[in-house]
Amino acid sequence: MRPNELMQRLSLQHPIIQAPMAGGIDTPLLVSTVGERGGIGFIGAAYLSPDRLSSAVAEVRSLTERPFGVNLFGPVFRPGLPADIGRAIAAVTPAYASLGLQDPTGPGVPDDLFDARLEVALNSGATALSFILSPPTDTAVDETRRRGMTLIGTATTVAEGRHLEELGVDAVVAQGAEAGGHRGTFAADVSLSLVGTMALVPQMVDALEIPVIAAGGIMDGRGIAAALALGAQAVQMGTVFLATEESGADATYTRSVLAAADGDPVVTTVFTGKPARAIRNRFIVEIEDAGEAAVLPFPYQGELTGPIRSAAKRQHQAGYQAHWAGQGVGMARSLSTRDLMSRLVEETDEAIRRLSGR
Ligand SMILES: Cc1cc2nc3c(=O)[nH]c(=O)nc-3n(C[C@H](O)[C@H](O)[C@H](O)COP(=O)(O)O)c2cc1C
Known part of the structure; x- marks a missing residue:
């Protein structure tokens, strides 16, 4: 296809962005392979220490000279720890016991590493920097512009997209309700921001001057062609890469993904306190079942459930892990990333050919 503005900016041969997937899924090999195959991969830095982010960047750069991106969870307002955390503690105690962990006492308070991660990201040699959970900070806007990096924000409603455009981002990810992982919602009530990709993308395209990237439920060439038809300049795909050979998902996660059907991934706050889509x-x-009061706000719930998720991972217990995935999960494919990228490109061409009657 003829390169559009965003494809030129990011040196893309194909309009395919591998979504950042923090938590070890987006390995340097995945990121670099997507780049080598003509797309662009992102390193999700949300849970990486600045040193580990530097190592991930160095590894990607040792594997490819193609562009790559870095993604950050933007700074999020931290409420104080609620006075009554008893219900939250009581709710997770059976899970702690079942995994052989000592009873929980209370959540720790994670260090705020945003500034340090941003510093590494800005100096990483990345072509693009993207944000989710909040708009980019002023420093991110100024410094990416100074360096000629492409700055990308994530929006789940048109109003959020407009806000990001006014701030000065270069492109917006329109994240539909189908998407796996955290909801990017930052300006509205999450229950009012579950707009499907099919509805969100064209409204975002009509409202903004800057390029729109479609995300959520896009799993094959039919989905890519549909997103392009809606006016998106590229797609950002997460769930489709989960079961690839290069993905960092372990065998338990991969099994959950390959066994799941469209209705299994649900939006829940139970893992981190922020709404995110994971396999039920x-x-x-x-x-x-324990009720809303049993979930602490972000980031405390994440601290409280962290030991459960780590122990469950070590013990291969799918029931206690956060297996993030989108509603397209039933179309996940177990392939090498190289083969997956080739198929996505072929399928997109085929879908466009079929529609145009050529
Ligand atoms: C396992 C997983 C982890 C994710 N982690 C991040 C992240 O760290 N940063 C981010 O901006 N988006 C993250 N996302 C959301 C993606 O950017 C994207 O919106 C989503 O994957 C698109 O929907 P799909 O999963 O149906 O392809 C994650 C998605 C998944 C599936």
Whole structure:
């Protein structure tokens, strides 16, 4: 296809962005392979220490000379720890016990590493820097502009997209409700921001001057062609890469993904306190049954459930892990990233050919 503005900016041969997937999924090999195959991969830095982010960047750069991106969770307002954390503690205690962990006492308070991560990202040699959970900070806007990096924000409503455009981002990810992982919602109530990709993308395209990237439920060439038809200049795909050979998802996660159907991934706050889409499992059911008061705000809930998720991972217990995935999960494919990228390109061409009757 003829390169559009965003493809030129990011040196893309194909309009395919591998979504940042913090938590070890977006390995340097995944990021670099997507780049080598003509797309662009992102390193999700949300849970990486600045040193580990530097190492991930160095590894990607040792594997490819192609562009790559870095993604940050933007700074999020931290409420004080609620006075009564008893219900939250009581709700997770059975999970701690079931995994052989000592009873929880209370959540720790994670260090705020945003500035340090931003510094590494700005000096990483990345072509693009993207944000989710909040708009980019003024420093990010100024410094990416100074360096000629492409700055990307994530929006789940048109109003959020407009806000990001006014701030000066170069492109917006329009994240539909189908998407796996955290909701990028930052300016509205999450229940009012679950707009599907099919509805969100064209409205965003009409409202903004800057390029729109479609995300959420796009799993094959039909989805890519549809997103392009809606006016998106590229797609950002997460779930489709989960079961690839280069993905950092372990065997338990991969099994959950390959066994899941469209209705299994649900939006829940039980893992981190922020709404995110994950495959429904025992932990989600148990904590949601305990009621809203049993979930602490972000980032405390994440601290409280961190030991559960780590132990469950070590013990291969799918019931207590956060298996993030989108509603397209039933179309996940177990392939090498190289083969997946080739198929996505072929399928997109085929879908466009079919529609144009050529
Ligand atoms: C496992 C997983 C982790 C994710 N982590 C991040 C992240 O760290 N930063 C981010 O901006 N988006 C993250 N996302 C959301 C993606 O950017 C994107 O919106 C989503 O994957 C698109 O929907 P899809 O999963 O249906 O392709 C994550 C998605 C998944 C599936």
